[in-house]
Amino acid sequence: MNDLNTEQIGGDNEENQHLSQLEQTYQQLLQQVADCRQELDLVQSALQQAQDVVARHRHVEAEQSKLLVRERELNELKSNFITLASHEFRTPMMTILSSASLISQYSAPEEGANRERHIQRIKAAVNSLTSMLNDFLSISQIDQNAVGSNDLPLEITALCQKAITSVETMAKPRQRFHYLPQTGPLWLNLDGQLLKNILINLLINASKYSSEDTDIRLVSATQHNHAIFTVSDQGIGIPDADKDKLFSHFFRARNAVPIQGTGLGLYLAKRYAELLGGSITFTSQVGQGTTFTVQLPLTN
Template sequence: TPLSTIMSSVDLIGRYTDDARNEKVGKHVDRIRGKVRELTGILNDFLSLDKLEQGLVACHPAPFDVLDLCIGLIEEMRTLAKPGQAVHFDHSGEVREACTDRQMLSNVVSNLLSNAIKYSPEDRPIHLRTAITNGMLSIQVEDQGIGIPEKDQVHLFERFFRAGNTVSIQGTGLGLNIVRKYLDMMGGSIRFDSREGAGTTFFVEIPMTSESPH
């Protein structure tokens, strides 16, 4: 695709740039990478929604290491992060193996992390926490961002809905709607706690199963 071609070219520029002498070039390369990832995310939202609504997506549970998944996603998010932002990851307990649809879970977590980055100011931490207990995978994504106005919270998972305090921030209003659809297919659930100006925490729970619930 054109976006993947742009990203490949940017990666080549970054590879052959000596950041010690061309610090400004390196910063611009990182900025371009971030914007390409944003555009790719927007395109993927529309493609994912179309496939979901046509019934072209199926849940395929399989075992995988949830730590490896999350660490990889955090690395991917690095180019989207604002100056001073960092994602802090903590996994509780010794059980690391999850059994659900890996790609769907990846889409869910990456969407929540990208939202946390997008709606948080510079120099604010973002926390990703996971645990697997009693056959249930629990995920928390916490930010210290702009929060969600109380009057908008009931509409948050509606297609194309965007909270009133996000008008100046790029987005489609599709991400959380897609997240909920994926979680429905995995038999999972999502809720959140938010206060305007004080940040948001999303709580996801997914049962570990060897069979698709849908």
């Protein structure tokens, strides 16, 4: 009997020792799992840091690419400005110089007509220079966000007529300007000077790129809570290859290069329209003319 008890006790001790070893092994496994998880967290953290570095690197590369593109644009803009200034300023300056020199040769009383002709040439050249300088000042103010919209009540019909009157003195011989209001008196709350600048720029372009003895039309109307202004001409039109760049500053269509201009009028017109909360679009066909459409939101 004692031998049986001794064997049973020995068996229990072995079983307890085996369970203890299993428990110890289990705890070791748990520790190993915890260590693996910790190592995995470290690896994931390192991987995330590496991904962040790659993302920052790509962001820096993208920003550098943007800066390079901007630098090329600025260099192209500078080159265009220098080319434009050297050409467009030289022409009126030479006109002023030559007319001023010739005036002194017409000293006799009966030569007053010749003197007056050269005086008018000088005035026209000075006005041309003043217009170009104003364009340069305007583009600088717009790019620096120094131009604001001063909204006041104004009557559209009267403003359109004033815009045409301002342009008629600069038009080519026998060019005819027609204003066709599609509504009665229309009052809007917006910056009248900005709208007038838009219309004048479009009307000047229409006159500049049209032949003598042609018609230029300005139409005002309302449609879908917008005031609509269209300026149509019968001029040289815009080549398809140049249409996507037409509103860029200092850009001129290839068929417009022989005609004096700064390439700023349409850029300024578009920016002014945007300041008024509107837009400007166009349709054109080479040799048949162009129509510009300005849409501005109606306000009460």
